[in-house]
Amino acid sequence: MAARTLRIGLIPGDGIGKEVIPAGRRVLEALPASLGLKFEFVDLQAGFETFEQTGAALPDKTVEVLKRECDGALFGAVSSPTKAVKGYSSPIVALRKKLDLYANVRPVKTVLTAAKPIDMVIVRENTEDLYVKEEKTFDTPEGKVAEAIKRISQRASSRIATIAGEIALRRQNIRAAGAPSIHQGPLVTITHKSNVLSQTDGLFRTTAREALADPRFKDVAVEEQIVDSMVYKLFRQPEAYDVIVAPNLYGDILSDGAAALVGSLGLVPSANVGEGFAIGEPCHGSAPDIMGQGIANPIATLRSAALMLEFLDEEAAAAKIYAAVDANLEEGRLLSPDLGGTAKTEEVVQDILRRI
Numbered sequence: 001m002a003a004r005t006l007r008i009g010l011i012p013g014d015g016i017g018k019e020v021i022p023a024g025r026r027v028l029e030a031l032p033a034s035l036g037l038k039f040e041f042v043d044l045q046a047g048f049e050t051f052e053q054t055g056a057a058l059p060d061k062t063v064e065v066l067k068r069e070c071d072g073a074l075f076g077a078v079s080s081p082t083k084a085v086k087g088y089s090s091p092i093v094a095l096r097k098k099l100d101l102y103a104n105v106r107p108v109k110t111v112l113t114a115a116k117p118i119d120m121v122i123v124r125e126n127t128e129d130l131y132v133k134e135e136k137t138f139d140t141p142e143g144k145v146a147e148a149i150k151r152i153s154q155r156a157s158s159r160i161a162t163i164a165g166e167i168a169l170r171r172q173n174i175r176a177a178g179a180p181s182i183h184q185g186p187l188v189t190i191t192h193k194s195n196v197l198s199q200t201d202g203l204f205r206t207t208a209r210e211a212l213a214d215p216r217f218k219d220v221a222v223e224e225q226i227v228d229s230m231v232y233k234l235f236r237q238p239e240a241y242d243v244i245v246a247p248n249l250y251g252d253i254l255s256d257g258a259a260a261l262v263g264s265l266g267l268v269p270s271a272n273v274g275e276g277f278a279i280g281e282p283c284h285g286s287a288p289d290i291m292g293q294g295i296a297n298p299i300a301t302l303r304s305a306a307l308m309l310e311f312l313d314e315e316a317a318a319a320k321i322y323a324a325v326d327a328n329l330e331e332g333r334l335l336s337p338d339l340g341g342t343a344k345t346e347e348v349v350q351d352i353l354r355r356i
């Protein structure tokens, strides 16, 4: 079988992004040849440092190369300046727009031997809802009033529910391939507040229901949950969730809340996904407090690389990385300081490479 060559853009960004993205590259390179995958890497720039050097946080060249040449990308982190800097805006937000990466996917998982094992993924719509940023302030006799538009469309709701269904099926495939799991079958939970917002969240809910009624998803169980009661259950009974699909704002809040369940930001991956393109991105930021010390936990990035591979239909390769990371965590001998260990980034990477 001819090897498939994947061309991956590497965007380390700022802070510990520069320490963890090279680890992502090495893990991809270490995948066994028997998987039939080859990688080519393209180094690309974005971030606050790039902004200071070039005047652009996201140079056109970065977008062009990703669009024209790459199958996927790994993005490290960008530091968010504490006060607004003229001309600077987040490059990852711009990238999501320019590449129409409409889904933000965040798996949250503990090892299976944890006292309370968790294995869920939050699929957040990433193009609309309150984040269309159409706000206005006006004066009234009683003082100022501010308003914001919450926009929900059938198109965006349908495609996010569809990708949630596909993710649920893919997770089931990975389980069927032998990955141990706490779940019996695929389940999608649709989150909304349609009891109050009957038009906007109501449209999200009915559209998501319709999309998931497609015969392709006949083996996927579908349920709904009002977002406030979901937060309660997420903390009391997180093992009950497999795939959660949510509009932008609820998804934003739920995914940070869920990340808190697993102990360290250094463990949680994400992917920004569009049609045929995915950018893996660790959930953490640039962590200026630990940068340059060689102690950043690389696992969020390694899992992000695996997640990117899932969306390139390389499930077996993804499973290899997940298994190696889980084995490292389960053994618990070489852990970085955020997990209570003393291992350096390099030692954690070496251990995972050895297992691959």
Ligand code: ATP
Binding pocket: 015, 016, 077, 078, 079, 080, 265, 266, 267, 284, 285, 286, 287, 288, 289, 290, 295, 296, 297, 298, 300, 336, 338
């Ligand atoms: P930014 O403005 O870039 O988001 P931040 O100061 O908010 O930076 P985060 O990166 O969001 O920092 O991290 C929050 C906390 O979690 C910090 O104390 C940081 O050291 C820690 N942390 C984040 N990522 C990691 C990691 N990969 N390994 C170890 N600790 C981490």
Ligand code: MG
Binding pocket: 284, 285, 286
């Ligand atoms: Mg932060």
